[in-house]
Amino acid sequence: MWSAPIEHGAWRQRLAPAQPLWLGPDGLWDPGPAPRPWRRDRPITPQHHTSFEAWCAHHPGQAATLWLSAWWLHELLIAPQLPLPDDAALMAYAGGVLQHYHGDSAAAWPLAAWRAGGARGVSALHGLPLAGLQASAAAAGVTLRGVRPAWSGALADALRQAPALARAASARLLVVEGRLVSQLDLAHGRLTALQQRRLSAATLPALFAWAAVDPATPCWALGHGLADGPGADRPTGLTLLAPLTATHPAHHLAHHGQPATPPVPTAAPATAPRRVPA
C-alpha cells in the first residue's frame, strides 16, 4: 500500500509529452505547442530563447528533449570489427581516442553511444556542460527526457520524408547548420560514415559547390542557416528536403509528427530506381 499521498501534478508532469528543443550556438529554438488536428489552422511559430536556462524560466514544470547542434559535438564512428561488446566498452574506447586527439579536457566530455543496423558510434559533448543543463532543468522543475545530437533526429526526419534514402545502395544526407555540415553516408540505410564539414561560406552556392564534388552519390540535404546568393547552381542528384535559408531549424519541428516544411521539388531525376507496378 502507498503511504505517501499521490501527487497529481507530479504524475501529470511525468505523463506529459516532452517538448523538443533545439540548442545551438545562437540560442535555443522552441517549435511551440504541438499541432492538434482541431487546431490545424493555427500556424506554428517557433520561439527563440537565449539559452536553455531562459526557456526553463518560462516553462517551469514542463518536460523537454534537447536536440544539440553539431557545433557542440564531436562524432566518432567505430569500426565494427573492434571487440567492443557493450556501450560501456564503446565509450571507454572513444574516450581514449578523443583524449588522444583533443587532450586531457576530452576526458570529462559526456559521451553517448549508439548502435543501429550494425553500425555503432559515440557522440561527445564538448561545447556545453551537461551538468549545467541538468541543473537548469532541475532548478525550474523541468523534466529533461533526453539530450541528443540533432543529426540523429534529422536522420529520422529525412528517412520519413525520403524513404529512398534508406533503399539506396549508397546515399548521403547533409544536415546543414550554417557553415557546419554533418555529412551522413548511408548504405541501404546503414550509417557508414559520419563526418563534420565546414563550408567556405554560409551560403547556398557554397554548399552546392561543395556537394557537387561527388555527383555519383545521391544526396539529400536539410537544415538551416544558409544565405542565398549568386554562384553555383544546385548539382544534379542533390535534393533539398527543406529550404536551407531558414533562420531556425525547421526540420526539428517535424518531431511533432508532421513535416514543418514540404520537400522542395527538385529538377534532378529520381536518384533511386522506382519500382513500376506491373
Place this chain on the structure above:
Amino acid sequence: MIRLLRPAVPRPDFLQPARGIGALPWAATATGLLVLGLAALDAQGAWQTRQRALDRLARAQAPASTVVARSVGGASAASAGRLPAPPSGDRMPAGDRPAEARRWLQRLARPWPAIWAASEVAGADNIAWQGLDLGETGRLRLDGLARETHQALDAAQALRAQHHDGVPLWRDVVVARIDRQADGQRFEIGAQLAGSATPLAAAATTRPAP
C-alpha cells in the same frame, strides 16, 4: 514489429537512459495478461455458478408452507392415475397439503401387485393387451386385441374371479366395447376396484371415520 520495418536510426542520448524493454519482459507481461484474462473468465463462470447455487439455496430454504408437487411423468403415472394439477405452477398452497398427502396415502394403499396382475390373470395367449389405465376413482380400463369375441368375455370372467385377500378384487366388470377390425376383435373391459368405492376426490374432502 514497426521497429523491424523501419530502417535502424541511431538514438544516442547523453542522459544514457535505460535501454528499451527487452523481449523477456514483454513476454512476461503478455503471459501475465493472458493469465489475468483467463482468471477473469474463470471468475465470471464461478460467479455465475455461485449465483445459480444461491438461487437454488433460496428456493430450498423457502417457507415450509409450500411444497413442490411435481407431476410424475412416464407410463406409471399414466397407469396409476393422473395426478391432480398443481394449483399454480409448482407451488401448492398450504391448505391443500393434507388432502394431497391423503391422496398419496390412498394411492400407496392400493393392492398394486394384484392390480398389475390383472392383465396376467385375464390374459390368454390369443389376447394382446394394448392399454391398462387405473383412474383416480379406482376405475380400471383394459384395452386389448383378441382373435375371437369369446376370448374377451373369458378375460372379463377371469377378472371377476380375481381375488385379493379372500375377497373379489374387481366389481362391475363389463366388456364395454368390442370392435371388429381387420386384425381381430378390439375390446375394452371396464371394472371398478372393489376397495375404492369412494372417489379419491370425495375422500379428500371428507374426514375418514375413526
